[in-house]
Amino acid sequence: MKQVYKRDLERLWQTISEHFELYLPLEQDGKVNFMPWKQGENVNIDRLKTDLSPKNIIFPPTETYLKFRTVNKRLCFESVGGKNDKYVVFGMRPCDAASYSILDKVFLQEPIDRFYEERRTNGIIISLACSEPEETCFCSSFGIAADNPVLGTDIAAWDIGESILWQPKSEKGKKLTGILDNILQDTSEHEIIALERLQQSIREKLAQLPWVDLDLEIISNNMKEMFESKVWEELSKSCLGCGVCTFVCPTCHCFDIQDFGAERNGERFRCWDSCMYSDFTRMAHGNPRKTQTERFRQRFMHKLVYFLNNNGVYACVGCGRCVEKCPVNMNIVKVIKKLGGD
Amino acid sequence: MSCNCQKNVDSLIPQVAVIDSIRKETADVATFRIITPAGGKSFDFLPGQCAMISIPPIGEAIFSITSSPTEQRFLEFSIKKCGSVTECLHSMEIGSEVGIRGPYGNHFPVNDVLRGRDLLFIAGGIGLAPLRSVINYIMDNRRDYGTVDIIYGARSPEDLVHQEDIMNFWPKQINTKVHLTVDRAVDGWSGHVGFVPSYIKELGLANNKVALVCGPPIMIKLGLQALEQVGFKREQIYTTLELKMKCGVGKCGRCNIGDKYVCKDGPVFRCDELQQLPDEY
Amino acid sequence: MDKTTVRMQQIALQTLANGEVDVILGWKKGDEWYDSYPVVINDINETAELIWDAFCVNNLSKYLITELKKNLRIGVFLKGCDSLAFNQLVIDNRIDSERVVIFGLPCPGMIDPQKVKHAGLNKGLLKVERTGDKIVFITKEGVKEYIGRSFDYDKCLNCRCPNPVVSKYMLSDAVTRTDEEQYFPDVTEIEKMPLEARYDYWTKQFSKCIKCYACRNICPLCSCETCVFDNIAAGVSSKADADCEQQFFHIIRAYHVAGRCVDCGECSRVCPVGIPLEKLNRKIIKDINQLYGDYTADTDIAKSPPLGTYKVDDFDPFDGSKQGGKK
Structure with a gap:
């Protein structure tokens, strides 16, 4: 378990963006959505969920995947879909990360959708636990743990106030953690206790939500x-x-x-x-x-x-x-x- | 610059194909023979399967393959003019290039269930297209199958497609009978007059056959009823369905009947299985 | 129970029972505090579930066209802004007013659940009650009271018509608003921008569009049987997420409701990406008022709509002699 101090976040994002395209929840005109970050953008990691889901990152609203032209009555096709750039999404909620694993069942099923596959392979998802689940949340009905990001997650993260705890869950996540070695700090007993306390509090809040008993x-x-x-x-x-x-x-x-x-x-x-x-x-x-x-x-x-x-x-x-x-x-x-x- | 040599090419990317010949069947149906630019057919398939044909920049549409899998030289599609892609296809000339991808979907069980069985084909109008693929496959492997009866109806004699097959070729094959019918009597037609479902009942065929049905939705519906009335069980009947499709590979989400995708789990359904599905087709 | 709700249930019961109407368009309450949703009822036993609160934001005249195809006489609850849309549908010949019985609801403004949420008041919230500008939040822990309009939808803060302009039965006393807003401050602000900035502003706004068509489908006056954007044969059904397509859609829509838009603000309310669509419509309303004289035909169906009539002395922006340009 590592951690990043909030005062170092900007530096963390800067470093990530030197190696990857970085998506962050950005606030524009009162709406918060995952968008490519550059310095000076208005990042909002406190808003529980973005207005739109982040599915557009792996499944764009419009994707040109084929170009065609006719030369001397001969037809030519060129495959142009997919995305080669490696990218990182920071701050995705566990429900949204889990949705990626659901979309995988459609697009990675035979015949594999190569454009989707490319996007999925090139992405690293840092999923942030929900410190303040809302009354419209009902993720627990679908077996998703808001206190413990797992599905579709390369790095699980928790906001414990002063810092954000950081736990790699996949090979891709471990690699990124290595790159960020000089910004990420080690954790001590103190942070582990804080994490347990946070998870406990999240579970208590979830239990208070109006649809906690929604039974599929x-x-x-x-x-x-x-x-x-x-x-x-x-x-x-x-x-x-x-x-x-x-x-x-x-x-x-x-x-x-x-x-x-x-x-x-x-x-x-x-x-x-x-x-x-x-x-x-x-x-x-x-x-x-x-x-x-x-x-x-x-x-x-x-x-x-x-x-x-x-x-x-x-x-x-x-x-x-x-x-x-x-x-x-x-x-x-x-x-x-x-x-x-x- | 066809990209087909790339590895991991996506299934949505078509190959280039050439229209080798166009045979006019009726006023609004023509059969297109399609080959690769180097000659030969674009891919292997089994009877009942479909392919997506694209005409840039109009778009793509899915069609059942009407030629037999045993035919190595080309693929054939009998296509009715009824939308933007088909209108455009009908206006194209021999030698024009189109895109093709496939094959898609399941197929009629020619290699297991149908083997050794007596077969009854029931088609209406353009519905003969997918069945012709099965019939010609069977004709090329004649000894593996029992008797073949083909009931085929259309609005008028002019609307009967594949006249060479139905009039000359099939009737001459061993243990094969073709029963033609048209909806209304017209001058010069000495054959049967009446709708396909009632013709099924009139013919009094043995009910131990496997029936393969394809035609307009209303003919399929009434045809199934007629078959059941003459003693066929739903397990003995196969049909093929058509819904709006875009991807052809079970992902775009629009051709489902209940939890089955027509493009992937169909288009061929055994009728007892179909009965388990919601009535939305 | 709220007095208006009681009155609402009574009148619904009465008119259904005596056959004055065949169905009622109203609202019921869901399990959550913000959930008041539109319903069509024809069973007198269901009238006791009808409610009126600060979340009955849906304009029920939207459902009149479809429901009048299925029912002979309809009773409908309409707020001020809803009644303007009703009148416009009558002017457009889309509905037969003779077959509609209107129950008028003077409206102090509707509460935006997002504003409640952003103020952090939604935690453990059970119910919100509103009397005039007094808003009471009933939570698991207790009761909080607020005075003022800070939770109102933005569109309600610009309300020009809190009281129904047409009704057979009025369900409560008229709402009086003394804090008359300047009507077009938002439009004036954009008009002041240089041309390029204005173009950039709208390009940026439209580029957010996800083509969900919520703005069109909620609009009481988008009443075409088949919208041109749904008509494959029209060649404009492209769902592409391309700036030109989005601009095309929104500008065509704005022009199609030009002179008919009653500025109910529903398009902006439902937009999931926050495009300020009402500004586009209000600009057109402002221009029409300026060019053809104050037009409030939706408050008076006897007046002829300026874009539906022609007078020889009408302002003609295409007349080169007045506009400059090449001669």
Whole structure:
């Protein structure tokens, strides 16, 4: 276990950025999001969660992955996706780091998505435990420990006031720790006690949260029965069909593929898409999900049933962003409660 | 500068392919024969599988492969004009280049379940395209399979695709019968008139066959009912489905029926398995 | 229970029971203090769950177009700003006002849960009550009282219409606001910027857009059956995260609601990345007022909308003789 004093943080970031691209939670116009850092930026590591999830780092909102051109009637394709730069993300919360391990199940499954793989391999994630979990947090329902970053984490970190404790969890994490040897300090008994105290306090706060008892087990695992449930119509009535829940969600990963350009020269990109949108499944000869009720159902069935069946985990980490951002206060917590025969 | 020599090339990157010939089937269906720039087919596959064809800068669309896996010289696709990519394909000339990637999805169980069995193919309109791949594969391995009955219907005689196969080639094969039907009587058509589902019942075929069904959604639905009425069990029936697809590899998230992705777990489904899935296709 | 809530439940019960309306658009309370959410009810037993509090921010006139397709007569609870949108939908011929019964709710302002959170008051918070500008926070530990509007949504601080301009039943006394704000300070601030700075400002703002379309979908006046941005055939459905696409979307949208926007501020409220969309709309409102005379047609449906009518002496910015440019 190492530590970095808060007065040394700027120096730490500076050193990291000499070797890597560095992403930090930056505050701009009142919103905090992970963005590439340079000196003088307004870093905010106290805000519990960023407004948008950091999934954009490994799964960009738009990624041009193919360039095409026609020369003498001959078509040429060039693969241009992925990212070679090595980077570090500092201050990601355990739920968001865990979401990376969920996205891995989609993109690193055969056939492996090489662009995603490249981004994942090149990144080092420093995950910061949540000293102050919020009332919209329900990560514990998904087995994520806010006091102990593990999933998707290369280095676990804890803010104990004067310093940030630093514990490498992977080979990549150990390497970075080596590079930062002259900034990171050794810890003593004192810090270990402080860490235990912090973790204890986090667990106590988690136990006080309103959704601590949210139980996924209450959801039936009968796919057809769930699909045909009457709750979808009722719950989806107020849904406006925007895509904010899917875009702020760290685990939503549906994408579209489109071409851009002229006949002789252009590119193909993929971009975030949303199952909430009416054109998501629309074909020339019809649409299997004609109404918002069907689209709404798809989103939650995917997260709570389909993804679980296929990958053994739920496609939710309980970050609570959808809870805060839905314009009409509809969210996965309500869906879970309702499905449990509430 | 095709990037296909790179290692770790992503499955979303197409190869270049050339349109070798275009055969007009009906007013809005044509069969495109596609080869690599050096000649030969772009990849091996099994009957029922699909490929993504791209026409920059219009985009990509997925199609079932209609040629037989036994055909080494080319891949064939029978494509109906019904969207921007297909419109563009239909306007292309022989020698034009397109992108192709695949093969995608599962296939009809030609190497196990279907072996030695009597087979019943039921197709409507352009739905013959994926079944033709199976039928021609079977014709090239004729001794491995039992009798073959092909029920094929379209709106009118002009809408029947692959006329050479249905009129001349298949009927001449051993133990193979082709039953054609059109929706409405027209001058010059001396064959059967009526919808495919009712024709299934009229024919009074033995119900110990394995049935392979493909066509428009309503024909599949009523066709299945007809098969069940004449004593087929759902376990004996295979069908192939089509939903909107973008990636073809089970990641983009839009072609699912319940927890199954049509592009990856399908497009071929056994009907009893399909029954376990939510009704959303 | 809050007096207005009692009145709300009574009137809903009464109008449903006597057949004056077939369904009611209102709000119910979820389990959390900030969770008041829109509902459509037709069961009289559910009327007892309707509530009115400082979180009923959703504009229920948004649901009228769809619900009027399914129901003959609808009862709807509308705040001041909501009633402006209602009038505009009537002017746009999108709804039949004869089939709608309005229950008016004078509104002292809605509370922004994010402001409560940033003030650290959300810990253990159970309930928030508001009477005028008195706000009571009921927590597990006890009760805290605040006077003032520091927790109001920004959009409510600019409110020009706290009282419904149209209603059949008014549910409480009118709210009087003496602290009239200067109406367009934010617009004036941007107008003062040099052209390039203004361009940079908006480019930076639009570049934050993630194309979630929450602004469009919450907008009571974005009422097209199929939005051009959802129409594949229109060739503009690109979801690309490219600056030009985002600018295109927001500017087209601003122009499509020009002269119809009632400045309810919902677009800015729901934007997850904080684009100040209301400034764009308010600039257009300010210009329309300047060019065509004060327009408040949403408060009076008898007046004709300036961008929907033509007069020969209308200001014509495309007329070269007045604008300079090449002749």
